[in-house]
Amino acid sequence: MGANALSELELVRAALSGDERSFETLVRTHADAVYGHALRFFGDQATAEDATQEVFIKVFRSLASFDGRSAFSTWLFRVTRNVCLDLARAGKHRPVPTDLMELEPPSVRDFADDVVMSRVVETAIRALPPEERDALGAVTLFGMSYEQAAASFDVPVGTVKSRVFRARRTLSRLLEPTEGGA
């Protein structure tokens, strides 16, 4: 267990003892990752917010089951993924489909615009195959190592590397800037 994992465990134990600040720290540290995953999964802001709230309620209630043997982000990622899948399975919320064919490559000018490019990239990420999108999210949103992600998906490390790479290559091809307007 590394120093970071130890501090996470201490944070969780403090939260379990009723320390309000620890709960806030957990929320502020991880809300973006959970929300980001949910947004990419559902493609809808309101649904992503609902899912994020569900995730944190579940996390708060099962905080005692976090034993520090894995990183908190690994545990949180698993909860987040399951909540999104459960919500979709239950028919409460359905992912908004995104068609890769509808994506238009950005113009050279848009390519340099962070706001426009972020929107385009997020749309493109939603259109990725789920296993590639999840692998990319585990690594880039939740900050998991390839090894942690591999353990979480129960696949070899090489598979995670391949999925992340394939996701980036697809995005790269989709988002190659054109000289024309878009």
Add this chain to the structure above:
Amino acid sequence: MECLKAQQMLSEAIDSAVPEDELAEARAHCVGCEECTRFARSLERISSLPTPVAPDALVSRLVALGAQEAAVLRTAPAGSPEDGVAPDGHAAAPVRLMPAWWAPRLTAYAAVAAVLLVALVATGIGLGGVLSPREAVFETAEDTRARTDGAALSAAPAPGGTQEATKALSDTLIAPPYVVIDGLVYTPTGPRTVDAATLVTATPVLTSLHAASDPITLPAYRISTSNDTAVLQLTDGTYLGFSAVTREFGGRAFVLTSGSLLTSYGQWPTLPARFQQPTAPDGSPTFSFFGKDDSGTLIYIPTGGQATDGFAVAPGSGPQDPAAGNPNWTWWQRL
């Protein structure tokens, strides 16, 4: 270096440390390769972009939820009769489903209900007598569970009620039909056929099942294909199926254990002998409060213990809890 290898190296370098020489080789390859140059440029651009940010209003709501949960946890571990909070008093209080103002009222109502039921039982009337005297007289052991659950539901201490009321109530209830096989508590599921190839011999069980006669020893088996299932071979050679009494914690099943042999249905499991009986509602000196299981029941661990290996549950758990009605502390180990 080939294009694919170079691109993989560039991608991997974003997330983790890669060998310097290989990365240098990949970059050198890009200088002379138009395709890889484009990939490297896109990769750098995509990686530099901000990822989604949770709206401030959402974060504020989450922080507020956390504060609510913290407040509940601060009051829970003590669980003393003085503060009127049962050991799992807050567990059944959903963060979102129950407004904060309702909790103290529900506590009071539950306490009143518990006291009324105790009074009914003490005067010899009982719920059975009030509702259905004839059924009460002819109740069979198989009905025990239903009656126990019904009574517990009517006068459950959670999320309110006093421990005294809980104890008095528990003393009047009969335990569900249980047998103990190799220290684990099982409840009957009915007659069943078995595949002899799946039977794993367990320690024979001394039980009279639901009969009033003296207990007899019955051969017991666990089922190799289902780790929460066991069977007893009855005297006529048929098999009676049993399912382990479990609860969930961290998505994993934990099974109820018993330190005492339960020689007939209706006896409560007890804490294994290796544990000293707690003398305080917070589990001390044997246990200390740890957190909640998946259903929200408070759980306790011994000093130096790991909740993932096993934990204790205090008497007075909620009506839906698998330990409901048990006047004893119970120990749950990993299935």
